[in-house]
Amino acid sequence: MKGETTRAKTMIEGAKARRVAFSKQRPGLLKKASELCTLCAVEMALILFSPSGQPFSFGHPSVGAILDRFEHPQTACPPATQQAQANGDQTLAELNKQYADVLEQLKAEKKRAKELRDVKPLEIQNLSFDQLMVLKKALADLKENVDQRRMELLALEAAAPTPCARAMDGSVIRRTDDKHSDPPKANAGEE
Numbered sequence: 613m614k615g616e617t618t619r620a621k622t623m624i625e626g627a628k629a630r631r632v633a634f635s636k637q638r639p640g641l642l643k644k645a646s647e648l649c650t651l652c653a654v655e656m657a658l659i660l661f662s663p664s665g666q667p668f669s670f671g672h673p674s675v676g677a678i679l680d681r682f683e684h685p686q687t688a689c690p691p692a693t694q695q696a697q698a699n700g701d702q703t704l705a706e707l708n709k710q711y712a713d714v715l716e717q718l719k720a721e722k723k724r725a726k727e728l729r730d731v732k733p734l735e736i737q738n739l740s741f742d743q744l745m746v747l748k749k750a751l752a753d754l755k756e757n758v759d760q761r762r763m764e765l766l767a768l769e770a771a772a773p774t775p776c777a778r779a780m781d782g783s784v785i786r787r788t789d790d791k792h793s794d795p796p797k798a799n800a801g802e803e
Contacts, residue, residue, distance in 0.1 A: 657679060
């Protein structure tokens with residue numbers, strides 16, 4: 613049966629080959645240690661010395677905290693799981709507060725919508741001349757504000773780096789009109 617063959621694990625011959633193997637294997641080992649800490653909520657310290665004597669370390673939450681805990685187990689700091697639980701409780705409390713605020717806003721908006729539904733349309737027939745003049749001025753001011761806002765939005769639309777839907781539709785129409793305005797030119801030899 614063909615497949616993977618197991619090879620005896622022996623020390624690599626040659627100092628240069630050992631340094632190369634160490635530099636290739638070290639990132640994978642540190643990644644696996646990090647994954648183990650994340651997936652299993654464990655605390656870990658890993659200290660490596662390269663063949664040339666250079667130290668490498670990894671620690672979760674830190675190498676110093678793990679070494680202190682190892683040397684003095686009775687005065688150990690709280691485990692990472694308790695810290696994670698405390699952080700999770702704080703986050704949950706913040707999210708609950710945000711949820712309550714959104715519910716209050718929703719309740720206020722529903723009340724406002726109900727009030728707007730109950731508003732009766734303005735009956736112009738019952739207004740006096742002075743009231744009509746005030747209404748006319750208010751409508752003129754409203755129209756001016758709407759026109760001003762429309763011009764601002766058009767200016768923003770024109771300055772936008774990507775063409776808007778209206779501009780793309782216009783360019784498509786222009787290209788289509790150009791095709792219809794110029795009849796296709798026939799090749800000289802075809803007719």
